[in-house]
Amino acid sequence: MGDRITYTEYFDALVNGKLLGYKCKDCNAYTCPPKAVCDSCGSQNLEKVELSGKGRITTFTTTYIAPAGYDKEVPYTVAMVELEEGPWIVGRLDVENADEIGQDLIGEEVVVEGREFPTEMFYPDKKRRVVPIFRLVR
């Protein structure tokens, strides 16, 4: 349980354009965002690595009704991305007209970067909310 990545470190790195995660020394699978064990085999034998930050959109939705604390941000598009290294991550898609493009967005290549937003009453990080932003590579 040596080289652990805290969530603050993970989000700090993301704001600086780096996506952190683990590579498993036993099964070689990648885990991102970080968790206590390898997401594939459960091993604690993990090495801290920087991932490429590249991936493909697997699904997305544009949100029009926001929860308390997020109302100034609507409409916004949440997406899941499958990273080159295998893990999936959740973030926001930096595309204005996602609903008009529709299903064709699925499979599009993106890169991820972190952007700081104001935190809200219940968010675990009381200083800021770092949102992974997915930008289309075209």
Added chain:
Amino acid sequence: MKKRDVAVLGVGQTKFGYHPDKSLVDLFAEAFYEAFNESNIELKDIQALYYGNFVGEMTDGSANLSGFISDEIGLKGIPARRYEAACASSSVAFREACLAVAHGIYDCVAVGGSERLYNAGTAIGTRALATAVDGLHEMTAGLTFPGVFALAARLYAKKYEIPMEKLREKMAQVSIKNHKYGAMNPKAQFYNKFGDLKVEDVLNSKVICSPLTLFDCCPMTDGGSVVIVASADFAEDVIDKPVYVLGTGQSGAGGLFRQKEDIIRAIPRKVASEMAYREAKLTPKDIDFVEIHDCFTIAEIIASEAMGFFEYGKGADAVEEGETWVGGSIPINPDGGLIGKGHPVGATGTSQIYAVVKQLRNEFKYNQVRDAETAMTDTLGGDFGTLVNVILSIHRRG
């Protein structure tokens, strides 16, 4: 150790909807006394209280409710505990209660839940519900519950190569069916409302999280429900028609990003339902109808596949072809489900048990499934995270 058979003595449910004048305690008490009064027991027979509640802290500023409730309803001094598993809170509580009775810890217990999301308003209600997504990595993007199922709908359309507009029409059929049945149910939030929806009504209602519209979503609801559970021998001594708990199952998973493409296969549900089938020594073919967790239209479709009623990718066709309507091969949600009846989160699981027990006793006059003998419930907590399945029957285990 040999487990004892377990049965339901009595069931109660408040009207679901808007209850600005009833506290979480009041809603539970109302449902409890309906269940207690048909159970033919005395208060001193109830040895423990299992209470399901999701977000009492956020909607009513109240936690630690199980002890207060126990005292307020006259069950002074008995062990009482709260279960929180998002929308599956009272289903987890129900299963734990059944396990305690099966293993001889108690002979008779009360289990149920109450919740007040309508009264909390949309902004707080939406934020409260979103506490069931991953608090760091999903919440930071503003993922909401309609959002979770919108992500699943797009993934489903992609995976099974169904054009999104076509899938939306099939999803609309779930809303039409469940609103039709909800409109017939006097205890439903939408009693006498939306009983005659058309596909266009669903497609053209307000977009919440694309592609899901308002009519794809269950409402915010206040309500309570309670079930009295006892050993089968105890039950047979005090009432004429116990409904037996033949099997239960529970499983779980991490956030959406950990489950990846599996969210449309709902693996924890497959595990939980197989656990319940195995304990009951039954298969999906033996189930006469099912109460499924239709928090959103696509949720019912995915669930019907994972529980083994339809092949993966075929659940959307099944609803369109009438298979899941009353009279079809496997009626789903004859009480209106979450979409038509309402979804007071912590009370939802035991309200499914309420609906099944009423049906199996032939007391569900407004939309009775004919000759139903064995039925099942399915409750999902969080983003495909916690799954509970229960099989109930008028027949005691052979």
